[in-house]
Amino acid sequence: MSRAATTRLAESAMALCLAVMAGAVFVNVVLRYGFGEGIAASEELSRLLFVWMVFIGGTAAYPAGQHMAFTSLLRPLRGKPAMLKAVTRLIHALTLLACVLLGQGAWQQVVVGLDSHSTVLNYPAALLPLPAFLCAAAIGLMALVDLLRGKAIDFGHDSEVE
Numbered sequence: 697m698s699r700a701a702t703t704r705l706a707e708s709a710m711a712l713c714l715a716v717m718a719g720a721v722f723v724n725v726v727l728r729y730g731f732g733e734g735i736a737a738s739e740e741l742s743r744l745l746f747v748w749m750v751f752i753g754g755t756a757a758y759p760a761g762q763h764m765a766f767t768s769l770l771r772p773l774r775g776k777p778a779m780l781k782a783v784t785r786l787i788h789a790l791t792l793l794a795c796v797l798l799g800q801g802a803w804q805q806v807v808v809g810l811d812s813h814s815t816v817l818n819y820p821a822a823l824l825p826l827p828a829f830l831c832a833a834a835i836g837l838m839a840l841v842d843l844l845r846g847k848a849i850d851f852g853h854d855s856e857v858e
Contacts, residue, residue, distance in 0.1 A: 699759065702756075703756060703760070706752050706753070706755065706756035707756070709748075709749075709752050710749050710752050710753055710756075713745040713746070713748055713749035713752070714745075714749060716741070716745055717741075717742045717745045717746060717749075720735070720737075720738040720741050720742055721738060721742055723735065723738070724738035724739075736816045737816045737817050739816075740814050740815070740816045740817050741817065743824075744814075744817075744819070744823060744824065747824055747827055747828075748827045750827075751827035751828055751830065751831040752827065752831075754831050754835070755830070755831045755834045755835060758834075758835045758838055758839075759838055761850045767849065767850075770783060770784075770849055780848075781846065781848075784846070784847075784848060784849050785843060785846065787849065788839050788840075788842045788843035788847070789843055791835070791836075791839040791842075792836055792839040792840055792843060795832040795833070795835050795836030795839060796832075796836060798828060798831075798832040799829055799832035799833055799836060801828075802825045802826075802828035802829035802832060803829050805822075805824075805825035805828075806822045806825050806826050806829055807822070808821075808822075809821035809822035809823070809824065809825060810822045
């Protein structure tokens with residue numbers, strides 16, 4: 697699957713999450729204020745979809761270089777290619793470490809959540825931390841590939857301070 701197709705798929709999934717969330721909240725507000733009763737599942741569904749949307753977006757943002765890059769700290773190293781390469785590898789290694797730590801914590805929460813269910817919709821509580829685990833695994837894999845390939849940090853950002 698190409699990068700453009702993957703980006704379109706992620707954007708479509710986020711748009712679907714947002715549309716369902718907006719629809720559920722809108723209907724719940726209308727029912728609550730117009731008729732005095734709401735849909736109890738609306739809040740739970742919106743929370744679950746919001747968590748998934750955030751982590752899908754975070755995963756899609758990594759290969760596009762849209763996470764914080766702190767390029768202003770690296771610009772002085774542009775004239776020193778060996779130092780820039782070393783710091784770039786350090787950044788990729790630290791990103792990988794952060795993903796490992798996030799993935800471990802998220803997986804622990806997934807395992808704990810397998811035995812409990814949400815109050816209203818009765819979905820497994822493991823569905824809330826699962827996107828964090830998947831995001832950490834995906835970004836960690838991309839960071840590992842970047843580390844092994846020695847991918848350079850993109851300096852093409854519009855802002856000097858991010």
